[in-house]
Amino acid sequence: MLNTKVTKAVRIALAFGAASSAAVANVAMAEEGAEKVERIEITGSRIKRVDMEGASPVEVITSAEFESQGRVSVADALQSVTSNSFGSFSPSSGSGWQSQSTVSLLGAGQDRTLVLVDGKRMAGSPSLGGSAANLSAIPMAAVERIEILKDGASAIYGSDAIAGVINVILKKDYEGASFDIQIGRPEAEGADSKQMSMAFGISSDKGNITFVYDHQTRTPIFERDRDYTKKQLNDDNGDGIVTIYDETVGVSYSSATFQKPDGSWVASENCNELSKTVPGFVGELGTSNGGTVCGYSFADVAANSASTKRDSVMTSLTYSLTDDLELYARAMLSRNDSFGRYAPPASSIRGMAADHPLNETGIEGTNGFFRWYQVGNRDTNVTDYQQDYMIGLKGFFGETAEYEIAYHKAKLDYRRAGRNYLSLGGLAYNFDRLNDKNPIVQGSEEWNNNLATTVYVEDQNELNHIFGGVSFAAGELTGGEIQHYIGAEYFDQELRSQYDAQSEAGLVGGSAGNSAAGERDTKAVFYEVAMPVLDNLIVSAAYRYDRYSDFGSKGTPSFKVEYRPVDDLLVRASYSKGFRAPSLNELLAAPSESYPQVFDYVQCERNGTAPEDCKKTAPQNLRNGNSNLGPEESTYINAGIVYSGFEDVGIKLDFFSLEIDNVISLITVQDLMNAEYAGVLSNIEQSYPGVNLDRFDNGSVKGVVTTRYENGSFMSRKGLDLDLSYRLDTRFGEFKFKKVTTYILEAEEDVFFGGPAQDFAGAPETPEWRSQLSVNYSIDNVAINWTTDIVASTAEDEVLRVANNQFSYEFSNHNPTYIVHNLNAKYFTEGYGTLTLGVRNLFDKGVVLDDAGRWVDYSIYGAGHIGREMFAGYNISF
Incomplete structure (x- = not known):
């Protein structure tokens, strides 16, 4: 066979x-x-084929290629590909996503990129609401190759395959043993890395057993260890007053500050004394509207990049039961530990009585914003457990038919413990004891111990998946037999997020979130056909029907054509419809609090501040789920050519167009402020009851801004993918060149929810193109690999302009093109293994700073935050 x-x-x-x-x-x-x-199966079709290149573009990258680029994890590898245009996520200290790593093809969002493992859907991270995969859970040492489908594929795989599909193919037929170790050390403080892996495989004429163990660690990066994130207090305008946010970095007003009922701000009269006696306090600062606040430097203690420690095991088995029947099984277990640190909890007391012990103003209804330094720094420890099992049968019958039946189970158990948070119950108890005969003394050990509490969250996602399909040939056309695939699958997903009782009751300061739980099952049937109309023309079609237990049904078709006018030229095109089901988190999430960074154009206008000079602020936000959400709907069109007529040269050029309607998105605080600036806030508040933004008479935000998930936005991506490769043999050695570029010609999204759409290509964090050039040279026992990652220039500044009922962002002051070089050399000994020496970010490309010297914290510039990193490795195989 x-x-x-x-x-x-x-x-x-x-x-x-x-x-x-x-x-x-x-x-x-x-x-x-x-x-x-x-025939082999390539991502994007379940029908096996002879040709690697088909109607849909698929970028195939082997583990050896990622290794030659110096990537240390699956997340590093995928986040470096050019089609991961922008919007992916890396471990960030202290957040609920602290241990997560995601990918966002075409910048369309992490929940619009479907991740498969061996062609089967990877269970979504419970910390991400079950809607996106955590790449940190996949052991790099177990990966054979990764296939990136740059096409819509809901007709093949169902929900989420809107912007493309990533299929991680694991090792299955490994034979022998290998040991790998690598150590990395950046020149700047933090982000030290270690990696160790082992692989074993035994094969016989009946089958194979493969075992892989992978261990990786990386230390955190603290704010104080980078010049651009450490505490900064600068009187830039020379008025003798340092203004919070406008002239500070790493400083918060939530320390000892009061907001009176009229919206005006005033610092505690003890603020300057606290700056002399308590580490972190920086004294009295000004505000943009003429008030004062008490500043606290969280940058002195906080980490911005979390530490990670991953341990993963993968074992796979294939066994031929008969000549026509094969049993296969796989188990993948992983544990990911992460540590992050925040400053002591900041928590407000709103609407204080005039005689409240902490109300220095003596005015009824005053809001107090305090830094509870007495309890110490907030340390967050996250432990992610993932179990993933699969067992199945593959067989043959008749002349052409193949079938597969599989059961897949995944259980993800993510646990987060946060120490030294504020117990509001303990605080109330302390206040009550102030009037006792034996009162608690403020600042005493007993007082402080009563303030501290530990928060605990368990996020779980359990997936049961049954899959069955059969492929066969039936009928014949001029070009050959017509290939068919018929299949069905069943998913059962249960998502739970359980907070500790005190957090759920709202009795913890400096934390946010509530428990939620949900369950859904999905039934799907699908059909695919490949028709060789001529010897050089294949027309394919597919249709899939999904039925969800919680929101309804959806059918999605696709049509593809591949034409070879000559042997060396492939002309291809595809048209597909897609959809994304609302995640359980979006449907069922309980209210949760956050403090998003936003531009308050309305407040700036009232203060006489020009839009281009408006600085970010951080109002309190209450986010809500929405049980009435429907699916997103998309259309993906692709057209391209593949040419291989020159010896050792490969050329691929594809045009893509993705449009998404009825987009599910959070109506953000920035959306509401933009709509208010445009004069249409009332329209949104009336259309979506419960969404609300209020202000004091002086323009300050009043109370909590409430938002929720809704259908209604629009998104589009149009662009080009260019893939060039060349292989050159000389008497001085072999050279291999490869250049992959993704051009974003259009990245259209709403200016605010339901508002006018605008092209954001070239805007901040939205580069018009990304490119990667790799040069590999080998001679005898030496290989040298040079990889260059290039991100196009992006605007530094964006300002919302409102004129003649036209609402759009104006982009200006572009940052230069961002280029990072990686170099490594390998020496292959005769029987004693392989030695590797290399440098990531060879020329120490730094981060991007704005005109005020503030860090532009975008994932596309992540290499600069780590800095130049030397690494060394050793591998031996038997």
């Missing part, structure tokens, strides 16, 4: 990448005596 020569050709193509992958079919067909070629 297998043609070993063709299999070898496929493996060679995967090793060499795009240049030779386009030629696999030619190699296979040219083998003399090859009576029957092996």
Whole structure:
């Protein structure tokens, strides 16, 4: 049933990448005596095929290629690809997503990129609401290759495959043993890394057993250890007053500050004394509207990048029960520990009575914002457990038919413990004891112990998945047999988020979140057909029908054409409809609090501040789920060519167009402020009851801004993918060149929820293109690998303009193109293993700073935050 020569050709193509992958079919067909070629399954279709290149563009990157680029994890590898345009997430200290890493193809959002493992849907992270996969859970040492489908694929895989699909293919037929170790050390403080892995495999004529263990660690980066994140207090305008946020970095007003009922701000009369006696307090600062606040430097103690420690085990088995029936099984277990640190809890007491012990103003209804330094720094420890099991049968019957039946179970258990948070119950108890015969003394050990509490969250996602499908040939056209695939699958997902009782009751300061739980099941049937109309023309179609237990049903079709006018040229096109089901978190999330950074254009206008000079503020926000959400709907069009007519040269060019209607999104605080600035806030508040933004007479935000998830936004992505490769053999060694570029010609989104749409290509954090150039040189026992990651120039400033009923952002003051070089050299000894020395971010490309010297904290510039990193590794295989 297998043609070993063709299999070898496929493996060679995967090793060499795009240049030779386009030629696999030619190699296979040219083998003399090859009576029957092996068909392989490529991401984007369930019908196996001979050609690596088909109607949908698929970028295949082997683990060897990622290793040559110096990537240390699956997340690092995928976040570096050019189609991950913007919007991915890396471990960030102290947040609910502290241990998470995601990918966002075309910048369309992490929940619009479907992640598969061996062609089956990867269970979503419970910390991300079950809607996006946590790449940190996949052991890099277990990966054979990664296939990136740059096309919509809901007709094949169902929900979430809107912007593309990432299929992580794990090792299955490994034979022998290998040991790997690598140590990395940046020049700047923090982010030290260690990696160790082992792989074992045994094969026989009946099957194979593979075992992989992977261990990785990286230390945190603290704010104080970078010049651009450490505490900064600068009187930039020379007026003798340092203004909070406008002229500070790493400083918060939530320390000892009061807001009177009229909206005016005033610092505690003890503020300057606290700055002399309590670490972190920086004294009295000004505000943009003429008030004063008490500043606290959270940057002195907080970490911005969390530490990580990952341990993963993967084992797989294949066993031939008969000549026509194979059993396969896989188990993947992982544990990810992460540590993050925040400053002591900041928590407000709103509407204080005039005689409240902490109300220095003596005015009824005053709001107090305090830093509860007495309880110490907030330390967050996250432990993610993931279990993923699969067992199935693959078999053959008749002349052409193949079938597969599989059961897949995943259980993700993420636990987060936060120490030294504020107990509001303990605070109330202390206040009550002030009037006792034996009162508690403020600041005493007993007083402080009563203030501290530990928060605990358990996020769980459990997935049960049953899959079955059969492929067969039936009917014949001029170009050959018509290939069919019929399948069905069933998903059962249960998502739970359980907070400790004190947090759920709202009795914890400096924390946010409430318990939520939900369950859904999904039934799907699908059909795919590939029709060889001519010897050089294949027309394919697919249709999938999904039925959800909680919101309804959705059917999605796709149509594809691949035409080869000559052997070396492939012309391809595809049209597909897609959808994304609302996540359980979006449907069922309980209210949770946050303090988002926003531009308050209305307040700035009232203060006489020009829009371009408006600085960010952080109002309190209460976010809500919405049980009435419907699905998003999308259309993806792709058209391109693949040319391999030049020897050792590969050329691929594809145009893509993605449009998403009825987008599910959070109506953010910034949306409401933009709508208010445009004069249409009341329209949104009337259309979506419960969404609300109020102000004091002086323009300050009053109380809590309430928001929720809704359908109604619009999003589009249009662009080009260009993939060039060249292989050159010389008497001085072999050179391999590869350049992949993703151009975003249009990145259209709403200016505010339900408002006018605008093209954001080139806006902050939205580069118009990303490119990656790799040069590999090898001679004898030496290999040198140079990789250059390039991010196009982006605007530094964005300002919302309102004129003649036209609402749009104006972008200006562009940052330069961001270029990072990575270099490593390998020496292959004779029987003693391989030595590796390398440098990530060779020329120490720094972070991007704005004109005021503030850090532009975007994931696309993440290499600069770590800085130049030396690393060394050793591998030996038997």
